[in-house]
Amino acid sequence: ETGVTQSPTHLIKTRGQQVTLRCSSQSGHNTVSWYQQALGQGPQFIFQYYREEENGRGNFPPRFSGLQFPNYSSELNVNALELDDSALYLCASSGSRRGPDTQYFGPGTRLTVL
């Protein structure tokens, strides 16, 4: 059974650029959640996808968008990057869209915006 994987590991972009981060969910899981973890903070919920549809969204602007594919892998897209977008982006998968259910995290993508 493979765990949650994310790519790339690190990424450096400049302000105004766009970025796409990728996530493969754990085998058998159909729900993917994305979180942003700024330095010294806990992860903050961005949104969740269940069977290719957005299932809920946190307090992030529309320039944060996502996709989920039929194989349950997922992408996070961020447009018009700002310096404050520099953070660790975490993807988590779970077996159902409704809690309580344990979410399993990938290793994260470290995004630096210059």
Place this chain on the structure above:
Amino acid sequence: DQQVKQNSPSLSVQEGRISILNCDYTNSMFDYFLWYKKYPAEGPTFLISISSIKDKNEDGRFTVFLNKSAKHLSLHIVPSQPGDSAVYFCAAAISGTYKYIFGTGTRLKVLA
């Protein structure tokens, strides 16, 4: 508005002793709680969870206690080992919803 708080940014404990990590929450609707451990350059690793219908859950060296009236949970690690040195996050959720709310983490250092 920080709904989940971990008021101790760091904790040092001697190997073999008990580590107690604390977490407070404000939203009485939370009914599912989890602890994650995070090493540098890795994603959070699930440790243990507890539903609000229980006040204690044990898994090996890890025990989570929930005090609903005080809106407080704690993680006990006995005995502590140097490999337990990491940042520990508590998280809370409401059944039937889709997101976890995380605390800011406590850095545990277990001294050999």
